[in-house]
Amino acid sequence: MDPLSTSQIALRILAQFLPVWIALVALFVVSIRYKRRLGLYGKLFDSTIGMIGFGLVMFWVFTGVFGAMDLIVTHDPLAQLSGMKNKKPGTPLPSPEEGEYAWYLLGGDNLARDVFSRMVKGAWIVVQIAPLATLFAFMVGITLGLPAGYYGGRLDTVLSFLANLILAFPVILLFYLLVTPEIVATGVPQYMAVVLFVFPLVFFGVLIHSRYRAQPQRNRTMLAVVLVPLFLAYMSLINTPGSKIDFWPLDVFDVPGGILVVFVSVVFVNAPTVFRIVRGLAMDIKTRDYVAAAQTRGEGPWYIMLWEILPNARGPLIVDFCLRIGYTTILLGTLGFFGLGLPPESPDWGSTINEGRKLLSIYLHPALPPAFALLSLVLGLNLLADGLREESLRD
Amino acid sequence: MVKEAYDGPILEIDNLSISFFTRLREIPAVMDFSVSVMPGEAVGLVGESGCGKSTVALGVMQDLGKNGQIVGGSIKFKGRDLGQMSAAELRDIRGSEIAMIYQEPMASLNPAMKIGKQLMEVPMIHQGLGAAEAHARALQVVTDVKLPDPARILDSFPHQLSGGQQQRIVIAMALMSEPSLLILDEPTTALDVTVEAAVVDLVKELGAKYGTSMLFISHNLGLVLETCDRLCVMYSGEAVETGSIKDVFDDMRHPYTQALFRSIPLPGADKSARPLKAIPGNFPLPHERPPGCNFGPRCTYFQAGRCDAGDIPMEEVVGADRHHSRCLRFSEIDWYAPFDAGEVHAPSVPGKVVLKVNALKKHYEVAANALFGSSGATRVVKANETISFEARESETLAIVGESGCGKSTFAKVLMGLETATSGQIMLYDQDIENTPIEMRNTDTVSSVQMVFQNPFDTLNPSMTVGRQIIRALEIFRIGKTDAERKERMFRLLDLVKLPREFAERMPRQLSGGQKQRVGIARAFAGGAKIVVADEPVSALDVSVQAAVTDLLMEIQREEKTTLLFISHDLSIVRYLSDRVMVMYLGHVVEMGATDQVFAPPYHPYTEALLSAVPIADTSVEKERIVLEGDIPSAMNPPPGCPFQTRCRWKAQVPDGLCEAELPPVREIAAGHQIKCHLSAEILGRMEAVIKVAAE
């Protein structure tokens, strides 16, 4: 078989992404159709920038999801086929088996693996970790930032000092200190996980209790419905057989140590910034009359923070959430780039860029696809945030 | 640039129409608007917010922004069409021929530039003066606006001056090159009443001195009466009536003007015998204007098929000086018919004592220097000093004072958001001054509630109206089930005369007045015994104010609530309160029944306050008392009597007693007390500040 020409490669790649195109078109048609009824999300479709950003982000989300379902990938991202080492994009396999895709669409890497499939699989890693880690960082930042801003005084001084302490670390140094096998062996990341992952429990517990405290019956039901599953998930998350924390019998799932430490350190790095933003917003909003009205009718401080202040800070927080997912993606890439945390054969973008760069002056194709993938996802998130900001200001 | 002599009208606006263009539609802001300003004349532009009066001013300055556009008519300045001028020509005229002053003085001045430099810029651009000459000129103008120590002021940054001083600087900047036309857009709204009075006097005086014509934009009819020769009333983008002050005030020929006058509390109005008459309905949104007369749907003289048939032109009123009205029926209406006052109520009788405050003090400690501080030095702010009073059931007690007088601090202590430094607050027979809100039982909390000042801030923007009221019910433990609470919420909406559908609305879908009604409903949710209303109507438009005030009064009558009405607006206080308490720098300087406080003898501060309040009635004669200087800071109060630094009666007290000693509280008539050193004899000689001329 002949190698594919550039246009053939492009067409075949487009064809491989077919499920993604279908999903994107469906999503956009439905969203634009009902945009007037969808609040801020609907307003996004009034802004070109926002739509482009959202399209890029959803492209990678769908790619990640479908890639995980083995829909888009052409080869096993870990399989090394002999004769495909550093081959150019569009190179046919020397001896394709029955039912095997006959080309390496974007060529082969230094270990003769398919660059295209690795890029697609890499999307899944980012799409899984980045939003979730950002969400946890927000839980931590909100749970600590609201009281710091609302009460002020000594509590604020202490919490702000701690936040500044973490912020004064250059991120890479922190990663080098936290994400090493030696540290994992001491169990430090696990202890940090114990602390960091308890925040969602606290957050939802306080959220519900402050809201329903006047109706004890309903309060108990709601707390049980929400907190019990959360608690089980929490225990499963921190409990890993064979590690320092291993006592919980109902361990449903395990997170590999490498992923956990990456996750924890990314949350740890992001939380102080979120804390600062939430604190600032809380300080601003607490001077409003509706907060005073809540105080004068005897509401508890947590009700005021979570139900009067937080919902009205959502605009800037949503925008920052998008930006922060982008930033987390960059951090994950940085970790991969320095070979920290994730296993070396992992197809995540940072690691593949790092591997590809070593031979960059001779072979371009292994490094560039993950580089552009990461670039376009982060760009999409930034544009999305910009569109959201613009639309939320307009009313 | 040499200014030419010109004796025609300074400003001629002819059939001006201005629209703003948004993504969805064109929004007409001003339609078919004409007015002219003669040399040396002051013309007032009056209307409620959103009527387009500020847009006219910006149109004159040709500064409408990206979205605004003049879509018809012309604006001529000294005979030259401003719309046809090039950018360079406009720049030449701005600042040298036409100058503008607007609402927020702090925001109008560049925070990072010294005052002197900002002033000198004007003559340096327009007259090409050198720095030294410009400085001399700046010094002279700052002296003209009566600022103390002009040289020091020129060398300071804007934030180092008080609000009143800043506004004087803005005025000075406008007068730097002696413009022919001065546009003032609500120049005193952000200032305290006594400061406002001084600034208004200054503007009038300088206008006369420099021979400047003025276009004075305001929502306050009283202020326009004091400053202008002619006025133009605007409603929803159109001028509805223009004419001389006398014609429009006393012989109005448009139903809106009439309704406006009937809705503001003038001397003589009384909540029981002669209540205000609110304008029914709401101000139309710019894209929802009715066909024909914009005021039609709210007008008592409306005739279907005629008033809503087509556009209505301005017609001249025969036999008056340039008096026009935009009404088809103005010659048919009997303008002098006595107006139907509506329901008249018997005055309410105060019941038993509900609240008793005894020698209450509230002092704060603050860091001496907000930023570099915390190095030990703290200062004490004496926000409240020995407040004592009683309030009874169904009584309205007004607390009057300007910013920094401590009225809001008092409200906080009463609500339990702060605890008292010393003294006592008794609610029925319960001591509450040291019980912070979280320690109070539900009953106490629900019986003392508050209505807030800013309608745009009083409701949580991300919760439906119904949900917010239900939350208050939940917290006050009213109703056993959700259904019961919902029913009660509907009844509260009925009480404040809002349709029940509003329960599902978000606050942003409501107008200011409607939001304030929800705020009132929320305050009464737990059957409040005492309601503290902190300037509840001051942020609302005049016509809405009357409706909200009436609502408050009506609920009070039914629920026998004690109302503590905090306000700086003496007109409304006189209208609705039974007793008045005047505060200055944390002290109660005068307290008594409304009639006692509003008639001599006064405390000197009350006297000045009364004189400062603009009254929109041509038959009222006022004595002008202009207070010197600003209100001292509560952090650094003057020794002796708090008011001695600005008091015009100080010389009448021998031995410098005012500076040495805090005056004692004296009862000068039954239930009328003042805190002043003036002898009974001098107090007896005081004359009334406000005199209503016999009709």
Place this chain on the structure above:
Amino acid sequence: MGSFILRRVGVMLLTAICLTFIVFCLTNLYPNLEKLAKTQGNFRMSDEAVASWLDNNGYGGPMLVKYGEWLGVLPGWTRETEDGLDGRCIRAAAEGADPARFCGVIQGYWGYSTVFREEVGEIVAKRLGLTGILMFWVLVLMVPSALLIGVMAGMKEGSVLDRSLSTVSILTTATPEYVSGVIFIAVFTSSTVGLKWFKGTATSAMENPTFENFFLPVLTISLYGMGYIARMTRASMAEVMTAQYIRTARLKGVSFPNIVVKHALRNALIAPFTVIMLQVPWLLNGVVIVETLFNYKGFGWTLVQAAGNNDIELLLGVSVVSVFVVLLTQLISDVGYVYLNPRIRIS
């Protein structure tokens, strides 16, 4: 103002002590020490042998004591051996000189690098110098262009100029150094594309920086920060341009260029100033990535080497310096903010 700076310096020192302690703990965790013992001794050491090696080399005591010794507020450890007295300060002392009692960071002794076989202090000083040159050029390129872009975009919000400059800034903020660096190397240096305008490594720039071997690393670091600063400047400028006092100036008859330069600029630059200073920690990140990518053996490269090779003393030294750099910039940013803002300075 004086007391304000003093207080800030106090807080900064407290932060520095906390941070160095944390770093000290994290680098001196037992697994790290065990690895160190095995690399220094031999890989098949028994647990007892590791323990005694650590004791012999002063890694034994409690964490706080070791930290005190390292900092130089506690006397260095000493131990009798067959060859005489051994101890931290004896190893630190120059040949023949009398050993001091205290020998820590405060006294200027930073320890000894196991990888480079050199005093940590010397390595850090040398590498910091190299990175200093890089940072200098980065700031020279980044700050003026970012401010220019921001001001030009913000002075007429919504214009075509604004739209295009904003898009460029978003694009650069979305491109981390390891992406832009890889793309630049691929496009400008590889034989495949064939442009070959620049050199793909900056190793030669350590002795002799030229445009050819130094521009790409500088550009790579600058771009990522540039977009961020430009966006901040734009937001600040756009906000100032809608301020009431700008309208005042316009209605005074001030021309547009003068409005921008005389009235808007100073107010608009207060916020970005803080951002620029706080950007320095991010620049440190960029430095590490770019030095690794372009093989420029500066401070960032040293950090990676120290961390990768478990060189505890060197890693500690590098951490201390970077933490101090960050804290110092925070201090400058605070003080500068107050200085630039007359509203706070004169109150």
